[in-house]
Amino acid sequence: MSIYEHFRREEHSFIDQVLDWKNVVQDEYRSKLSDFLDPRQQNIVSSIIGTSGEVTAAFFGGSETAERKRALLHPDYMVPELDDFEIQAYELEYPAKFVTIDHPQVLGTLMGLGLKREKFGDIIFSGEKIQLTAARETASYIEQQVTSVGKAKVSLRPIGLEELLSAKEPYVEDVVTVSSLRLDTILGEAFRLSRSKVKPFIQSEKTKVNWKVIHDPSFQVEGGDMLSMRGKGRCLLHSVEGQTKKGKYRIVLRFYGKR
Structure with missing residues (x-):
C-alpha cells in the first residue's frame, strides 16, 4: 500500500x-x-x-x-x-494608549516583507501585549523592516523564549449530528447557517481547511481538520464518533473564540 x-x-x-x-x-x-x-x-x-x-x-x-x-x-x-530549533521571539512595542492593533494587521505587515508565512510562528495577543515568533535566519531582516503596523509606528523588541505568553486558546465543545461530512454541511452546522449561505463564502475564498483555502463546497472533511470562516470564526472537527441509525454522522466540534 x-x-x-x-x-x-x-x-x-x-x-x-x-x-x-x-x-x-x-x-x-x-x-x-x-x-x-x-x-x-x-x-x-x-x-x-x-x-x-x-x-x-x-x-x-x-x-x-x-x-x-x-x-x-x-x-x-x-x-x-x-x-x-533556531527560533527568535519578539514583543511588539507600540503606543497602546492611542492605537489598537489586531491580528490581521500584524500578519499582513509580516507577509508584506516578502517572506513566506512559514517563516513566522504564532502571533500572540494578551491584552495590549503582542508577541510573535520567527525563524532566526530572518531576525535581522524583520527587525529592520518592521517599523509600522497599519498607521501605528512600531518596533520589534527581541525577548527570550521564557517570556512568551501562552498561545493556547480556550474552547467550548459541542456534539452535533450532520447529514454528511461535506465542508458546506459542517460549516453550516458549526456557524448556524444554511448551506446556501455558506456556499458563497467557500467560492469567494473565505473559508479554509487546515489553514489552506478550499473552493469546493463538497470537500470531505475528516476528524482533526481545523475549519475557519472569515468573519465567523474557526472550529476543530475534533472527532467523528460514528453514525446514527438514520445514517447521520455524530461529530464533536471545538469552537475557539466567540461562536
Whole structure:
C-alpha cells in the first residue's frame, strides 16, 4: 500500500518534501530543520517518521502551547536542545494608549516583507501585549523592516523564549449530528447557517481547511481538520464518533473564540 493513500491528494507534495528531509538525515547523519508547520503538517510529519526508526522528529514553536512549530528531524541517537530549533521571539512595542492593533494587521505587515508565512510562528495577543515568533535566519531582516503596523509606528523588541505568553486558546465543545461530512454541511452546522449561505463564502475564498483555502463546497472533511470562516470564526472537527441509525454522522466540534 502506498503511503500517499493515507493522505489527501493536495498533501502529496508536502509528503514528498518530508520524505526528502528523512533521506537527508539517513544519508548524511545530520539533522534537518523545517520552517514553521501548522498542526496538520506536524501530524503528517509524525505519521511519516514514526517513533521506531533511525530518524526521529521533534517539534517546538517557542513554547509548549505553540500552535505553529518547527520540526527537527534527527538521527535517533541525537538529543535535540531548544536552541536547535533556531527560533527568535519578539514583543511588539507600540503606543497602546492611542492605537489598537489586531491580528490581521500584524500578519499582513509580516507577509508584506516578502517572506513566506512559514517563516513566522504564532502571533500572540494578551491584552495590549503582542508577541510573535520567527525563524532566526530572518531576525535581522524583520527587525529592520518592521517599523509600522497599519498607521501605528512600531518596533520589534527581541525577548527570550521564557517570556512568551501562552498561545493556547480556550474552547467550548459541542456534539452535533450532520447529514454528511461535506465542508458546506459542517460549516453550516458549526456557524448556524444554511448551506446556501455558506456556499458563497467557500467560492469567494473565505473559508479554509487546515489553514489552506478550499473552493469546493463538497470537500470531505475528516476528524482533526481545523475549519475557519472569515468573519465567523474557526472550529476543530475534533472527532467523528460514528453514525446514527438514520445514517447521520455524530461529530464533536471545538469552537475557539466567540461562536
